[in-house]
Amino acid sequence: MNTASRADSAPIVSVRDLRVTFNGGKKPVSAVNGVDLSVARGETVALIGESGSGKSVTLRSLLRLHPERRTRIEGRIEVAGEDVLALGSRALADYRGRVASMIFQEPLLALDPVYTVGQQIVESIRRHERISPAEARKRALELFERVRIPSPERRLDAYPHEMSGGMRQRAMIALALACRPQVLLADEPTTALDATVQIQILLLLRELQRELGLAIVFVTHDMGAAVEVADRFAVMYAGRIVEEGPTREVIRNPRHPYTLALMQARADGAMEKGARLASIPGAPPDLAQLPTGCAFAERCTFVQPACLQSRPEAVELGGGHRARCLRTDATAQAVAQSARATANTSILLTETA
């Protein structure tokens, strides 16, 4: 993993000041409010953050999957040199699946219930390439072997509902890879899988990243899963990326109070039986009425009057680590304190490693 040399080449995904507003309801909902994100070739970025913070909306924007009439998308999205927001409908159809493709949170939504999984992969390949059905089926079989679906030949003829969650997830990854994309967008691909299968899928994603040079954006709530696959972490809150940096840095030295709170929710011993679980008090802001200042201010332990004045700009912390917070120092102090207090296991592990 040579992150430095990767950073030299132009990123394959570049999102600048992305804003997504839904106009369908009574009040416009600003689901994404200025997201900047770059992903290098062959790099995996984990997008984590509060439920409803705009992770899925950001991913769907990369494929322009939102209903055009009811959605306003502003900013710039470039993927593999294509100006995604400017693509015409033909070019867009060509782009989807071939340049970037997606694995969804719920495989049953991505897979068509009335066709076998094999038929769907064959169809998808033949939509992009002029090859015979037999040849396409051969490739579908290879894909099933690649994602290690047992008895692949037989499973190609199965309908989605006949597969278990883990198998469906693999089938969906196979479908997503059908047209050899360069970017894989994964929305909670392991959320419904047991630990033994989850780790297999994570290892599979790592292998695909390495062997096919895939860039992966991986949305998850599971920090453990994110640590397993991601080179970098990006943490979202209320439609913005509030902290981003190399995995190790963000896990060990979070600088945004929201990231810190999220890490503490799952620290060792946080789930003691019978005890109440700690959650971040309060609720995320109304996306139809965002505050002028920091969106986290209302729930933040370190809040100061200045936080309410304007949205914090990104503070560069070195090595590509940045946080949108006026009080990165306060978070740093809290991290150091808790490390001293508990002789934090992750610190012990670094020393012995």
Added chain:
Amino acid sequence: MSIGISIEHIGVAADSDRGGPAQPLLTVNGLVKHFDLKKGFVDTVMGRGKVVRAVDGVDFRILKGETLGVVGESGCGKSTTARLLMHLIDPSAGEIVFNGETVGSPALPLREYRRQVQMVFQDSYSSLNPRLTIQDSIAFGPQVHGVPKQEAITRARNLLERVGLEPRRFAGRYPHELSGGQRQRVNIARALACEPRLVILDEAVSALDKSVEAQVLNLLMDLKEEFGLTYLFISHDLHVARYISDRVMVMYLGKVAETGPAEALFEQPLHPYTRALLSSMPSMDPDRRTEEAALAGDPPNPIDPPPGCRFHTRCPLAEAVCSQRAPSLKTRQRRETACLIHEPGSGHSHAAAVAAAVHAS
């Protein structure tokens, strides 16, 4: 704190308890579900008469007010078991006894049973009606069971508040206008709106971020306390299963591998599959990423499950006898295990050692 569930109502249900509090709320005996394979497919590939043995002889009990966690490999039959318990599909064999009465018998007709048992489905999207606002979705069930409309709506809004979705902001939205985690919370609210006694939660919190998950788990614990609810909690998140469950049941390929009190089972797993499962948990340490899956090999095909112990094809401790003899669930100190190692006299070389250790202690 009220969510609008009438205490009197729950009180009546509690009065009709059979056998008092010690009697299990739910007893499942020899539950089996075999799915038929489609014709043509069967003829060409598998030969006639083959079935998917999704659930293949499962026995368990859930005590009143208890939370039974269910974990196990993807495809081992957890959701199928849940759907059988909900009577959404008919069992191929077996019996479900609820509160002392066989489900579907004249003493406990399905309609009456269905009111008392609710489920949160694994697939949050397809289980909500896309044409109903979430408030109407939640209020629908109670109205079907005779709750006046206004009361049902009040109950729906209270529940939305309790699952952390401010009604003023969210009540009028449609399912597609919500994030995955928000939809799953609507499903939880909807299940609770019918004042059930038993709630089946199938991956109910796995789509939530850790902070909201904590909030929802706290809520589930509170409601359990307030209304004496009983949960069957299916989860792939072992931390969560351990935290919320009184007892945990581990399934493998349509059968129960192991059942026991949560702490004991996690501290000292007895079944080799449980051990593999526990050691597959990610470490959260970027310098110690997993290099190899703890459990390799293909999960066996539920159409032709391996003979003997179903885990023997992947078990690190398997011996010749494991492919010949099927272990049965053996009970010892509140723990049940289906492994020849824990079956004295089974012929497995570790089995004798275990039996001796028992005598020594």
